[in-house]
Amino acid sequence: MTAFNASRRRFLAVSGAVGTGALLSSCVTQSPSASGGKSGGPVTLQSNLSSPQAKTSMQQLVAAFNKSGGAEAKLNTVASETFRTQLPTYLTSANPPDIYTWYPGSVAESYAKKDLLLDLDDIWGKPELSGYSDALKKLCTSTSSGKKVFVPTSYYWWGMFYRKSNFAKWGVQEPKNWDEFLDLCDKLKSKGVAPIGLGAGGDTPWVASAWFDYLNIRVNGATYHRELLAGKHRFDDPEVRKVFDTWDEARPYFDPNGTAIPFQDATTALLQGRTGMMLIGTFFADAAPKDALGDLDFFQFPIIDPKVPVAEEAPTDGYFASARSKRADGVKELLSYLAGAEAQELYLKNSSGTALPTHPDAKDAGTPLVVKGRKLIESAADVTQFFNRDSSDALQPTADTALVHYLAKPKQIGSILTTWQRSAQKIWSQ
């Protein structure tokens, strides 16, 4: 009997150990289940807009489209982190969802050059899209195939946001250039206020990239910035070093908790007057209390070198479709609808209203803030998207690590940039 017991135990031991190990590694290779319907049936719209407000807006948009007759659509809202990690799987599966919320530019291009995106040239000739600006047309064209692969529907802007009442209380004005900006910081600091809020802690370290983006497009220009992010320059180049030398001038004025709190908390600090201003995108207003919205204002990121053409950061949102979609006609019908002025106004009316529509005739929320934001972007000589959108989501973590490290240990910038280049190289070379 003992022999039997021992062998059973050994079997259990071995199989148990194998099972444990298999479980550990299985989480990486789990064969993905293809979501999406069969051919025929409604067009599936895979959306990462999972915040309650945006989700409701999307539902109303799809309902309005379905009422208009013709093709039918089905909305499928997925948590944004899941959406981001699953997107490659969706696009490469045999039976993919048809349309996806995502970003134009180099992010879309990484899929377009692998022939995963539907050619949308014909709907760009239709009345809904023909009036779009040349900048948008260029942004939505694949550089490898020359075909349009994206339909933009809205964009927003980044700026140095502050509360009007607080600036009045402190007796300070919007700065016109970098030197005035540093003076302003100095004045705020002498009044016991942390001049610049950041919010690159917690799970939003990417907010720090806005500073890198803006300093780089102000110091080296948007063209250099895009080339750098595409791997045509190196992060340990002297040009990049110059960006951090400029940053060093403003760094003493950053909120010391800048890398300890997420941007939502940094927003609260700004609204409560514990920090003076903050470089942030308009999306932060979604969470701001309604009574504070009217008190918010922003100024353009200060000009550092007047010789560099002025570019602004204006991330564009919209849709692309899978090349393997079996309902291409329905897809194009829905995308044309989404590109129209009526659909964009409907969406903006239901969401927080700080975004701008891409259709030239669509009306925005019309608040002074939105009017000012629109003017900022329309007067810019060039428009960049954001660090991850101008490169890839895979490159973003390398920036997060480098920038948070720089803010904590600014003296080590030399080795930080070397490490950044090394980790970026691994992403570019795949």
Added chain:
Amino acid sequence: MALIGSTRRSRATRVPPVVLAFVLIPLLAEAFWVFWPALQGFYLSLTSWDGLAAPKFVGLGNFSEMVHDPVFRTAAINTVLWLVLFGGLSAALGLGAALLLQQERRGVGFYRAALFLPVVFSLVATALVWQAMYQPDGLINNVLDGVGLGSWKHAWLADQDTAFYAVIVPALWRQVGYVMVLYLAGLKGVDPALYEAAKVDGATRWQQFRHITLPQLRSVNAVVLSVIVIDSLRSFDVVWALTRGGPYHSSELLSTYMYSTAFQSLRLGYGSALAVVIFVLAFGVIASYLVRAFREAD
């Protein structure tokens, strides 16, 4: 044994189909859902793959990259440190708590429940509460301020010197209760007559603990060790929820590094190679321990 075996052989070869089904169906399910993906993981660790194009075979390239990867080195050292600190402290504190709370006194149930309660909570929810406490203007800093230790105030999770330890504390807070329950069960199994005999012989408290309690807990120690090693190597949720391995990789564990390389950097080949390393570590520790334990049992 041999005699019984030969007389029953004719019956044993004809396995009833129901039994066969009971063995084969779970085996097939296991093979499809567990073994096959695991084998795929081993294959992927030999490739370079971005999840879009077909995987490109690179041999042992991922493993040789690991040797020169400073982040991997940090993560490996942190994982060992985690195993020692998290494992060692939770075993010591769990045993201590069990010894304190083993006697049936009034109100002891309350303390046991209180210590075990964190085990019931989801670790991610726990982490969110701790995150709020660690904030620059959170509970911990406020308390430090209140008792006049304002100079100790810290951005606990954002400072590379404290982040790693700040993450261990919530993990430990939870594990101590679990280990305590295991030891309490073990202590219940110790024959009280042994202590009485020791008292008659004039043994001190320490001698009782050293020569009766500890040897009697040997079998429980085996369970505790396996639990601790497995829990250490799979620790992920609490680190990810609190720091995501940051700031700049200072609280990175092998598990978080594996996740971020695979699903954030989309380097699935290198991520799989890291998973293989974790597997080998876990398998090595557990297998060597189990082999020894069973040899002793026989």
